[in-house]
Amino acid sequence: MSRVSVPCHVKGTVALQVGDVRTSQGRPGVLVIDVTFPSVAPFELQEIMFKNYYTAFLTIRVRQHTSTHTPAKWVTCLRDYCLMPDPHSEEGAQEYVSLFKHQMLCDMGKVLELRLILRQPSPLWLSFTVEELQIYKQGPKDLGIWFQVSPTLPASGQYAFALQSPSMTFPKWLSHPVPCEQPAPLLEGLPDPSRVSSEVQQMWALTEMIRASHTSTRIGRFDVDGCYDLNLLSYT
Amino acid sequence: MAAVEKRRLPVAQAANFTGSGRPGVSRAAATAESEEDFLRQVGVTEMLRAALLKVLEARPEEPIAFLAHYFENMDLRSPANGGAGEPPGQLLLQQQRLGRALWHLRLAHHSQRTAFNNNVGVAYECLSASGRKKKPGLDGRTYSELLKRICRDGEAPEEVVAPLLRKIQCRDHEAVPLAVFRAGMLTCFVLLEFVARAGALYRLLEDPGLAVADRHVGQAVLDTLEGALQASDDTTPARYLEAGSRLGPDSLALAMDRALVARRPSTPMTREEFLEKAAALFIAKVKPVG
Numbered sequence: 001m002s003r004v005s006v007p008c009h010v011k012g013t014v015a016l017q018v019g020d021v022r023t024s025q026g027r028p029g030v031l032v033i034d035v036t037f038p039s040v041a042p043f044e045l046q047e048i049m050f051k052n053y054y055t056a057f058l059t060i061r062v063r064q065h066t067s068t069h070t071p072a073k074w075v076t077c078l079r080d081y082c083l084m085p086d087p088h089s090e091e092g093a094q095e096y097v098s099l100f101k102h103q104m105l106c107d108m109g110k111v112l113e114l115r116l117i118l119r120q121p122s123p124l125w126l127s128f129t130v131e132e133l134q135i136y137k138q139g140p141k142d143l144g145i146w147f148q149v150s151p152t153l154p155a156s157g158q159y160a161f162a163l164q165s166p167s168m169t170f171p172k173w174l175s176h177p178v179p180c181e182q183p184a185p186l187l188e189g190l191p192d193p194s195r196v197s198s199e200v201q202q203m204w205a206l207t208e209m210i211r212a213s214h215t216s217t218r219i220g221r222f223d224v225d226g227c228y229d230l231n232l233l234s235y236t
Numbered sequence: 237m238a239a240v241e242k243r244r245l246p247v248a249q250a251a252n253f254t255g256s257g258r259p260g261v262s263r264a265a266a267t268a269e270s271e272e273d274f275l276r277q278v279g280v281t282e283m284l285r286a287a288l289l290k291v292l293e294a295r296p297e298e299p300i301a302f303l304a305h306y307f308e309n310m311d312l313r314s315p316a317n318g319g320a321g322e323p324p325g326q327l328l329l330q331q332q333r334l335g336r337a338l339w340h341l342r343l344a345h346h347s348q349r350t351a352f353n354n355n356v357g358v359a360y361e362c363l364s365a366s367g368r369k370k371k372p373g374l375d376g377r378t379y380s381e382l383l384k385r386i387c388r389d390g391e392a393p394e395e396v397v398a399p400l401l402r403k404i405q406c407r408d409h410e411a412v413p414l415a416v417f418r419a420g421m422l423t424c425f426v427l428l429e430f431v432a433r434a435g436a437l438y439r440l441l442e443d444p445g446l447a448v449a450d451r452h453v454g455q456a457v458l459d460t461l462e463g464a465l466q467a468s469d470d471t472t473p474a475r476y477l478e479a480g481s482r483l484g485p486d487s488l489a490l491a492m493d494r495a496l497v498a499r500r501p502s503t504p505m506t507r508e509e510f511l512e513k514a515a516a517l518f519i520a521k522v523k524p525v526g
Binding site for chain 2: 190191192193194195196197199200201202203204206207208209210211213216217218
């Protein structure tokens with residue numbers, strides 16, 4: 001996969017807390033990190049990578065370029081993504097995390113600015129943040145189709161995949177909605193689709209086989225549609 | 237031992253003909269010749285090897301019956317025996333030949349391609365070694381007759397296979413090359429399997445109470461199959477992917493659901509009609525002989 005790192009400016013963390021941070025006894029539970037891209041035109045975000053440091057939940061908001069007239073709006077593209085399954089224990093506390101664009105709630109084109117909202121409800125940890133933050137965009141030449149199976153999806157065989165080659169056009173059937181998204185109020189008495197499908201696929205395979213096996217040998221007929229048939233000729 | 241000697245004689249003479257210096261060999265030395273040599277000389281080794289290979293290839297359930305049939309057919313296969321004395325009459329001989337060819341053709345399923353091709357070759361040989369007067373070669377009449385026999389034995393309704401026969405059979409006077417013969421046989425067997433599949437599909441679709449399938453559902457399934465066969469893309473892998481996507485369970489379920497939801501007055505579709513329509517999809521892809 002070709003991806004290009006986007007130079008970004010990570011602003012200092014801002015704690016959201018009632019009262020004065022220095023004097024108050026309680027530690028903040030929410031931190032905000034703004035990420036700007038000062039020297040880059042609006043780009044399509046591909047991947048966000050960072051090393052977690054005791055952050056339990058992550059929300060990301062994105063400001064996207066819409067048009068020259070209307071001001072860009074903030075959109076939530078990731079909501080309460082769980083980084084630590086149990087905020088009170090170590091698991092996941094210092095892991096490297098990659099978030100891809102297909103995991104986001106919205107389209108990640110024309111990104112102007114990102115805002116990471118970090119939450120840690122557990123008072124056990126002195127501080128929390130994310131480190132080594134890196135933002136990637138789509139590489140210029142990626143001709144292959146790259147399927148990414150998201151590890152967060154259920155392992156029921158229905159995987160969402162991201163097609164990472166915007167330069168190519170894909171046929172419509174390839175972007176069928178994922179089966180689990182379709183409403184399935186199937187009627188009573190409908191034949192078992194999977195068995196029907198299996199039979200129909202066999203029939204398709206047999207037909208394809210005959211279509212593919214063709215002989216170049218010809219029997220050497222010269223006539224067109226039997227117009228030289230002996231019976232026919234004798235009448236004329 | 238004497239009988240053995242007698243039988244060996246012509247072979248020995250033939251061997252002597254090469255003049256490799258055996259005329260002086262004593263009788264005792266000749267009998268001392270190993271059994272193995274004898275078997276090879278009279279061709280039994282080769283014959284048994286071929287028979288064993290056939291058994292291995294076909295893996296019959298009853299090997300003894302299979303071998304009996306095999307040797308019976310082998311006797312008839314050699315052209316020298318074909319017209320010996322001509323007692324059975326031309327018609328009977330023709331029927332025998334067809335029967336033999338069919339037996340060979342059925343030895344291997346068409347998906348075992350090499351074995352099937354071998355058997356088609358043997359069957360072709362069987363059929364083309366006809367009467368002594370004619371030149372060897374397979375004429376269109378025998379070929380068409382064989383096609384009809386296969387279809388008739390294959391339990392497919394006549395109106396279902398008739399369009400195929402029209403497409404691939406040859407005229408009586410035409411000489412049928414092996415390649416055309418092979419393609420025709422393959423197509424015929426594959427169609428029979430296709431029809432059997434379609435029959436199984438119909439059983440899945442039919443209403444358990446009424447024993448007939450709903451016309452709209454049946455048509456929807458066939459339309460889905462037709463759509464997959466007419467996949468837009470020309471490149472093979474993409475076409476296969478597309479067909480796989482169209483013929484997946486969810487896609488078919490949706491099509492059938494739509495057909496049922498429409499709630500048009502339901503008319504039944506008979507099994508024959510379903511098979512005919514399904515076979516038409518298949519036959520459309522068959523290239524006609526020309």
